[in-house]
Amino acid sequence: MLIIEYAQCQNISLNASVDKSTVGINEYFRYELEVNGIRNPGRDLKLPDFRDFNIVNSSQGTKMMITGATTVIAYTLTLVLAPQKTGDFTIPEASLNYKGKSYRSNSIKIKVITGTQKPAQQATRPSGPQSQSQNYDRGVSGNVFYKVSTNKTTAYVYEPVVLSYSFYYRIGVSGVRITEMPELDDFTVTKLPDTQTRQTVIDGRTYYVDELKYLITPIATGKYNIDKSVVTFSSGGFFGKTYELESKPITLTIIDFPEAQKPDGFDGAIGSFSISAKFSANEISTNEPVNLTITIKGEGNFSNIHEINLDLPPDIDQYESTSAENISADGETIRGEKVFEYVLIPRAQGTYSIPPVSFDFFDYRAKKYKTVKTAPLSISAKGVVSKTPAASASNSISSRKTVEVINRGINHIKPVDTIQPSSMTYLYKNKFFISFHIFPLILVFSTLILKRRKQKMISDPVSARFISAKGIASKKLRKAKSLINESKSSEFYAELYNALCSYCSDKLNISSSSLITEDLIQQISEHIENDIPEESIRQCFNSCNTARFSPQTISVDEMRISYREACELINSIEKKWKRNT
């Protein structure tokens, strides 16, 4: 530090300079004041009076140079000045009072003329041959300007185009920000990596350039206007203020692919590509899935590379394919690869040859269509299934795809044998069917009546016997009738007698064994009010009683007569009883 102070004391000097001595009235020029030997003069430095000029911008800095054992330090102040009128002017000297000593700079003579000072040398354009270099607005007296450009004015549809937002400056600026960008509805936009600040020479002046680059891909043909863009920035230094610059709109013409020599398989891919294909295994079992990987490498528009149709033998089933992209911006283009994976399942054993897979694209640099092909592929399928059927099936199922309906029409007519008879079509309207629904009700009511009767019989055994007398007697008579055919006279008469006794005792509610026949006949006659002669009842009973113990054989006819008489007697008594009750 001491050494520096020493140097400062030893070599203090002021030196003023301008970048041009003749300037146009509408031009800016730079006034540079260098104070050697002092790091920062502060208030000790008195600037000259710029009465004939406007200060547009200012910046300051310190530089240090080490030469051998000597260290030289210098303070620089740069002013951007704009002349107010034409004529010859002198910028007076600047002065410095430092540690009691006074130092002065040189004065500067400036000639201000009408119009613009012609450049001494041809301007160097910053971009390529088709750059739209005029599309910028100069700001801050030509020290800052902003430009939007494309690397080409005409492109094919889907051809990547570089769109650059370039900010040129040769003075200290800060807070550079693009506040308005054009709308790019008919383009897909990909941001390219940020570039470092570079230097370029325009009109003999060195500019720093900050650039923002995008890769825009047109998706339709036509003439497109890319609207203005707006950038704002602040100039640094003491007198800093915010400026706004607009770029000029540019035009981009998008043309369609040439029709001449367009390959049949061309699907809109544009760029420069190569293709390769390989199987995940060269030998597999039948019904076992194998992956076929097709890789397309290169540079260009990858989004327009679609699934490639494979020309497969009929015994190989193809399932849904997957695709993956691995691309990145490389300079001013997109480079990378797109990989398609197909799941194939050979259904029969054998060696299958798959023709080379070809891929068509348009090379926009060569301006012609190109076709690239893979090498022929082959795979052999063995007849032995290496996996369990379940595992194989699950593999197949996982790689299945939805069946694509090509053209669905209506289902075919029904054959004659499947057309069902029409017998029941209007069953619900059938009067017989409807009327039949009354029967369940009848059934329920009948059951209710029967149930009631049953309950009555259980609760009143006398009535039960009375009611069921005829039924029991009928059963016995039927049995007796069967005995006639068997010519068993004694058994027949025993059964017949039994039927008569049982009927009468049931009707009278007395035990058949508790009464002798004569009492029974008498009581019956009383109950039926002697409508049937007692004698005939007695005769019927007696004939049965006598015959059942008779040792003589009784003829069938006689048995039939007796049976008939017994039946008639029971029916007569029943009728009479019903009448009485």
Place this chain on the structure above:
Amino acid sequence: MEKKYLKKKTVLTLSVVLLIMSQYIVFCTAQEIPSDIETKDIEISLSNANTSYENGDFKTAVHIYKTLIDKGEISGGIYFNLANSYFKEGDLAHSILNYRRAQSLTPRDIELIENLEYARALTADEFSQTDRLNLYHYYDKLRSQLSIIELSLITSISYFVLAILFSVIIYSEHPFRIHLKKACLGLLIIALAAGATLSQTLYERSATPEAIVMNDRLEIRSGPGNDFSTSFILHAGAEIKILRTRDNWAKILFPTAGSGWAEIEYLEKI
């Protein structure tokens, strides 16, 4: 011994009643066939119609199928084939009409559902069901899965069996009666549900019958007359509901457009 006898008696009674029922249904269905042609003749006619269809002679196929239907051969299959023939002829309205008629007889026929959907997709007017409460929607969906014949058979059979079981419960004193009571309750619910659904379906069919627009372009007006303004326009194949009629006009409802009046002569009931 007594119990065994009773059980045997009950089974016998049930069998007899069921036999009588089935025989009666057979008798009733036989009564209902108004057809005056022999089964063999029907088969020959159907075979001829199918051959005409397959040979591309759709007009002849339509004629034969229609003749069979006019003679009383009502069947889902014949309506389906007739609808197909109309479709192939390019008559979308008649095609949809006959698909719907077939659907009322065979509602769960997948081929029929597919064809009807396909034909509907070709109509000019967007068709969609009216939004209803979810519960009703499910009920409606379930209802549409059963034909009227099926509903009437479910109702009748459950009613008959219910009556028999009820009679057994009344008469029998067997401990098994408790289980029969549960079965009776189940049958009662089935019979009531099926009966109510059948009644509702039949009521809807008679009160608000569905119809198909047969005209290529049918102006639906705000009132029953040509002097009224046009509310909306329907095209051939549009499925509508007839709300009421007046003279030669019908008030119709189309789910997506609302209601309006149309001339009856351009509508055909399903």
